[in-house]
Amino acid sequence: MMTKRQQITKKQTEQLSLDLIEAQYALKNTRGTDQARGLLILVGGIEFAGKSEAIKQLREWVDPRHLYVKADIPNQITSKKLFWQPYVPFIPAHGQMMLLFGNWYTDLLASSLYGEEQISEQDFAEYIEQMHHFEQYLQANDIDVIKIWFDLSLATTQKRLERLDLAKALQRVPNFSWAKFPVSNWRNKKLYNDIQSIRKRFTSDWIIIDGEDEKLRNYQFAQEILAALKKPPQLKPQKIAYQAQDIHPQLNAPASTYLEKKAYKQQLKKLEKQLAEAMRYDPRNIVLLFEGMDAAGKGGAIKRIIKYLDPREYQIHSISAPERHERQRPYLWRFWDKLRDDSAINIFDRSWYGRVLVERVEHLISDQDWQRAYHEINRFEHNLSQHSAIVIKFWLSISKDEQLKRFENRLNTPQKYFKITDEDWRNREKWDQYLQAASDMLHYTSTEHAPWHVIASNDKYTARIQILQTILERLNAEGECPK
């Protein structure tokens, strides 16, 4: 630890700069390798402690072309919004270093102080827990996260405040309003103490930098960044106690109920209308996802769900292999990106479960990665359902014979011919491995908030009716006991 009395020599800062640049390039060059990783730096702190100055100094010491800085005034944290939504575009890709000056913690701090919604002690603690999980996920997926708090005594804060023409300094801040951001109150001892007591509830795992001495502060900040850049990649979390599950009985032999066309048509129309109404007026965001073997009927079911909805009311996401820029980010990132807009109804034709299905079966990732994914996905869905979303998951189950019949039918139907590819036939050869993966997935990711619904789908009519009914039931059940 450096004491205040120590002087920093020019030679020291030159060496620091050189080390930083070297470490930046080393990070950059991990991109595309097995060692690929990124660095995310969260910065917060007391006003006038010198965050901006330290960031500016850092930018001069590093190669600024490889340090991305995203700085904003706080976003409002509310129970309706996911804290990570504003930050999705700024999660670093492999090889990147991103500094978030303003981040989910400072959003929470500002919202606690000035927000429109009261944040209870319990909610606060829950937000922090979610944020920790989010960061753990990033860490486990090769994005290191460090958090740095700039602190300052009340006496020095007030001294620095006096030196400043606040009205002028803040004029340029986007969307600035005094009401939102009552800077004059910083003279207030109570506010200072409030900030300190709120931030102490989340900064126990932060690096704290004393902003008293400007040079030391800047030097220490840059050294912390250097240490983070040079830190060897962390060991991945231990894999979970995974045990292969027995094949789920409904997967092995889907129930074979059969519905007459006439009865189907009658029930269908009624249900389609009922469901559209229920979804339209549900105040929550609705996340529907469909998994199942090729030709299990996912697309057909989705068609019926949206029958009486307006295209403005929903988004359909058809998930296939990630693109290159998506592969350079944590696996869940591309789904965060799709859910960023907070639109009311999101329907996934295949989903993040690709991680524990195709990616597992095709050996695209290590055993450790897909086993850890059960946890990661559960947390992600928990996070969604804590924020006014309801997550409804379907596995459409068909027999191997039925799949063959449908493949052949597709080959013989001009409109469907396009839907069948060599890949479908290759997947079919791994039928048993997919059944194992699906059975494990059902076991490990059927949670209280987001249970799986296994739908026997050898008969399309039966399956569709059951899917519509299930969604209706889930919406009604959860509607009765709002959180």
Place this chain on the structure above:
Amino acid sequence: MMTKRQQITKKQTEQLSLDLIEAQYALKNTRGTDQARGLLILVGGIEFAGKSEAIKQLREWVDPRHLYVKADIPNQITSKKLFWQPYVPFIPAHGQMMLLFGNWYTDLLASSLYGEEQISEQDFAEYIEQMHHFEQYLQANDIDVIKIWFDLSLATTQKRLERLDLAKALQRVPNFSWAKFPVSNWRNKKLYNDIQSIRKRFTSDWIIIDGEDEKLRNYQFAQEILAALKKPPQLKPQKIAYQAQDIHPQLNAPASTYLEKKAYKQQLKKLEKQLAEAMRYDPRNIVLLFEGMDAAGKGGAIKRIIKYLDPREYQIHSISAPERHERQRPYLWRFWDKLRDDSAINIFDRSWYGRVLVERVEHLISDQDWQRAYHEINRFEHNLSQHSAIVIKFWLSISKDEQLKRFENRLNTPQKYFKITDEDWRNREKWDQYLQAASDMLHYTSTEHAPWHVIASNDKYTARIQILQTILERLNAEGECPK
């Protein structure tokens, strides 16, 4: 043309569906080929003319996995905002088909009717012109654009309005407020006439579909999409009358003034502070861009510009080769994406001029492409400067000897060693071709709104002072005569 009396047979719709799917896959398969193209469909229309229904029907006929639909309530068009900003993520990539239900025209229509700012006749005409230029740019860059207006008589509009429980139907619309979106007024003949007269000012190149008969309407809509999908790629616009220019004198032999270190330091500090103040309080968005040979001093100049700014006040964009997902879109798209956030100061270390510099010299594109780019870039910058942005462009000019000296210096300076790569040496071998390209660029893209500033940069001190002074002058000059 189909008349209302004609019936559409089941066989016809089946064939249409098949043709659509085939055409979709043909489009998708152009991705990554020389024939790569995308399709953008803009949809607007009178309320109750059946836009939603036609889109829903289309989704049933096509393979919905390859039709993206983006639907929103209107964005406010204001003089401070670029009309394309909300739509950047929804410009289709090669191989994609995107339907914008709600788009820049409907934004303009809604803003004319209900907007907070008055839109004058002249502004309206200018917006339309900008929109046309934007679409021409897309077309020339392999994104076909079709625009479809659903029309309906007042009598039928009112009849359909009566059938509807409006309050309920609109409850789900995001951010909905009656004040913004006074639906009850649709009964009003004057409003209907207003909408018609406004939309007629932009729909002359739209396909108009009569919404009277639901089946015919849906069928015709889908047929127009099919026709667009099947249309052979358009001929690229003729290349401009390009003539190679003489090498710009200041590029061949940059003026060699020299500034003493002491004088430099004094002037610099004063200018840095003045400039920070000027930029901070300028109400416009500021776009600064730097081009020049490798080692011309772009990074060093940028450092001095931001010296007294807060990191929250600016963004620096270091532009290198586009990533793959960016290459699958029109060239300017990645710059639209960077300017999407409407942040106050954007600084580009290299820029969209890569098109007529490195891409031209390295033969990455055809002569026709880079020659057309002069126009495209001029329009883009004109568009920026029409919307409260000031665009300030620098070419930093050094001699070939000076570059060699700097390269050698970089090799011998540990902190700078990283900045020099084999590519820099390869570029140097093409010195004369770059000079030619730069001279042409200066000639063809120095416009009234966005003139080039050529800065003799053999002496770094002189260059930096001149750059700071130039920005100050531009800010002041344009500040005096606000548009």
